Amino acid sequence: MNKQKDISIQKAGSINHTNFVTVRNRDNKIIGCARYRNCHLYNLFIDQQYRSQGLGSLLLTEVESEMKKGGCTKCSLIAFPTEFDASAIETKNRLHQFYLKNGYDYTWGVLHLLPTLSCKMYKPLKNEG
Numbered sequence: 583m584n585k586q587k588d589i590s591i592q593k594a595g596s597i598n599h600t601n602f603v604t605v606r607n608r609d610n611k612i613i614g615c616a617r618y619r620n621c622h623l624y625n626l627f628i629d630q631q632y633r634s635q636g637l638g639s640l641l642l643t644e645v646e647s648e649m650k651k652g653g654c655t656k657c658s659l660i661a662f663p664t665e666f667d668a669s670a671i672e673t674k675n676r677l678h679q680f681y682l683k684n685g686y687d688y689t690w691g692v693l694h695l696l697p698t699l700s701c702k703m704y705k706p707l708k709n710e711g
């Protein structure tokens with residue numbers, strides 16, 4: 583089953599200038615969410631059972647679209663895995679791959695070479711047309 587056909591992604595509201603975008607399944611249950619303020623993305627999460635189907639990328643695209651509507655010319659974030667286990671470094675690398683494949687780059691070219699779990703990334707947001 584292509585679960586993407588049965589999901590909806592939309593801005594869910596704002597609290598104190600912090601904006602939320604949710605991903606809902608066909609039962610209207612929230613299976614993912616993102617939180618951003620101004621042009622900075624703070625949280626991005628997809629339920630484990632729904633991962634690696636493109637939903638995280640779709641959620642990110644929706645956030646970028648909303649940011650552009652708000653006048654942002656770039657999206658910044660700190661790539662930092664929120665789930666820790668013995669393979670934290672591997673998870674960090676997968677997370678960086680996720681952002682790289684979605685057009686993000688490291689704010690400082692060499693930072694990703696350092697043995698740290700977090701690093702700053704950004705993507706210019708271009709207006710079509």
Ligand SMILES: CC(C)(COP(=O)(O)OP(=O)(O)OC[C@H]1O[C@@H](n2cnc3c(N)ncnc32)[C@H](O)[C@@H]1OP(=O)(O)O)[C@@H](O)C(=O)NCCC(=O)NCCS
Nearest residue numbers: 627628633634635636637638639662663664676677679680
């Ligand atoms: C990062 C995350 C939102 C991606 O969601 P997704 O729906 O799997 O994204 P997509 O299907 O578009 O892309 C899949 C890619 O995400 C990355 N990814 C998958 N699982 C991941 C995980 N547990 N942690 C980090 N990155 C992961 C991989 O690069 C994966 O590529 P692959 O399927 O070829 O291995 C999701 O893994 C997640 O919620 N992780 C936990 C929370 C987190 O760390 N958020 C980021 C904070 S900066």
